[in-house]
Amino acid sequence: xxxxxxxxxxxxxxxxxxxxxxxxxxxxYDRHARDLPWRIGPRARAAGLRPDPYRVWLSExxxxxxxxxxxxxxxxxxxxxxxxxxDLAAAEDADxxxxxxxxxxxxxxxxxxxxxxxxxxxxxxxxxxxxxxxLALPGVGPxxxxxxxxxxxDIPATVVDGNVERVMARVHDEHTPLPQAKPVLTEMAAALxxxxxxxxxxxxxxxxxxxxxxxxNPACGLCPWRGACAAWEAGTMAELPKKAPxxxxxxxxxxxxxxxxxxxxxxxxxxxxxxxLGGMLGWxxxxxxxxxxxxxxxxxxxxxxxxxxxxxxxxxxxxxxLRTALVPMDxxxxxxxxxxSSDFRPGDxxxxxxxxxxxxxxx
Numbered sequence: 092x093x094x095x096x097x098x099x100x101x102x103x104x105x106x107x108x109x110x111x112x113x114x115x116x117x118x119x120y121d122r123h124a125r126d127l128p129w130r131i132g133p134r135a136r137a138a139g140l141r142p143d144p145y146r147v148w149l150s151e152x153x154x155x156x157x158x159x160x161x162x163x164x165x166x167x168x169x170x171x172x173x174x175x176x177x178d179l180a181a182a183e184d185a186d187x188x189x190x191x192x193x194x195x196x197x198x199x200x201x202x203x204x205x206x207x208x209x210x211x212x213x214x215x216x217x218x219x220x221x222x223x224x225x226l227a228l229p230g231v232g233p234x235x236x237x238x239x240x241x242x243x244x245d246i247p248a249t250v251v252d253g254n255v256e257r258v259m260a261r262v263h264d265e266h267t268p269l270p271q272a273k274p275v276l277t278e279m280a281a282a283l284x285x286x287x288x289x290x291x292x293x294x295x296x297x298x299x300x301x302x303x304x305x306x307x308n309p310a311c312g313l314c315p316w317r318g319a320c321a322a323w324e325a326g327t328m329a330e331l332p333k334k335a336p337x338x339x340x341x342x343x344x345x346x347x348x349x350x351x352x353x354x355x356x357x358x359x360x361x362x363x364x365x366x367x368l369g370g371m372l373g374w375x376x377x378x379x380x381x382x383x384x385x386x387x388x389x390x391x392x393x394x395x396x397x398x399x400x401x402x403x404x405x406x407x408x409x410x411x412x413l414r415t416a417l418v419p420m421d422x423x424x425x426x427x428x429x430x431x432s433s434d435f436r437p438g439d440x441x442x443x444x445x446x447x448x449x450x451x452x453x454x
Contacts, residue, residue: 111262111319113285113292119315120295125302127159128166133291142290144218144243145176148206151238152199152230156405159301165194176218179204180211185361188370189439196405197368197441202230220244238293247289249281254300260332261304264321268333276332342408345379347400347444349415349451350389350424357435358388358418360427367404373444375427379409388426391416398450402443409443415451 121133129150131142153162173179191200206229225236237248259276322328350358375388393414400411
């Protein structure tokens with residue numbers, strides 16, 4: 092669904108300069124579209140091939156706050172293992188969380204399963220073919236609903252990610268800082284979204300931001316919208332989009348306990364479903380805060396290694412003190428379970444827990 096457009100005064104824009112046109116961008120996209128594993132290219136689409144809504148939805152969830160190069164191997168592994176939304180809905184939670192490990196923002200993986208199960212159980216394994224229906228699914232917000240509606244179903248929905256925000260800010264020479272500028276930039280994007288080929292257009296404007304209108308050193312000489320770009324005319328491309336100053340992230344501290352039994356088994360526990368790293372396997376530990384309290388999961392002679400495991404989350408930096416111990420076969424933990432060495436895969440751990448393992452193993 093497109094937001095109503097407003098008339099904005101375009102700073103630095105000549106009265107004679109043409110407004111950007113979707114047709115020019117689509118012509119560029121037809122020649123320069125990125126080859127992505129979840130995408131149906133413009134030639135195939137023109138020939139009648141249509142995107143699989145499952146693959147579009149999966150890629151959009153994975154791409155949230157993550158880069159295309161990071162997502163590609165995860166997407167290929169997921170679709171090889173769970174080729175349809177019904178397959179994913181039937182998967183074990185632990186298997187999906189393990190396959191997601193390293194991609195970050197683990198609430199996305201939990202919502203992925205919830206959404207897949209709703210689509211499988213309530214919609215017969217078929218994604219709703221409307222913006223409103225998509226928006227009603229678990230974990231699907233306005234951006235994802237718009238992207239799936241446009242790309243999978245050719246609905247003229249407005250799709251605005253970071254790339255699109257940057258393109259709109261430059262085309263219109265909009266100096267209001269983000270995130271305050273989001274509503275205005277969304278209206279600008281809505282005004283340009285065409286009724287013809289909206290799916291290709293949504294991908295075209297994202298490709299333009301990813302490959303031409305880049306954050307640094309935009310290749311304006313290659314841009315199909317250069318003649319319609321107010322920032323290019325004003326020479327302000329490098330300044331846009333403006334961003335409000337970031338708040339300084341606090342530092343939290345914690346303790347992680349890495350216990351190994353004499354037969355090689357490792358002591359792990361699954362974190363609560365809600366909260367950071369929800370549903371993921373990890374090392375038992377303390378709470379994360381200013382003054383973490385000792386909380387050993389098993390009686391042992393704990394040794395502290397010199398190096399800290401450091402990781403940055405969205406809102407804070409984490410510093411984990413690492414304790415290690417070797418424990419006898421007959422000693423039971425008060426938290427967690429021992430995982431046999433043959434079943435233990437460090438790659439299934441979230442990044443911060445894998446960092447702790449690598450440091451403990453090296454220390």
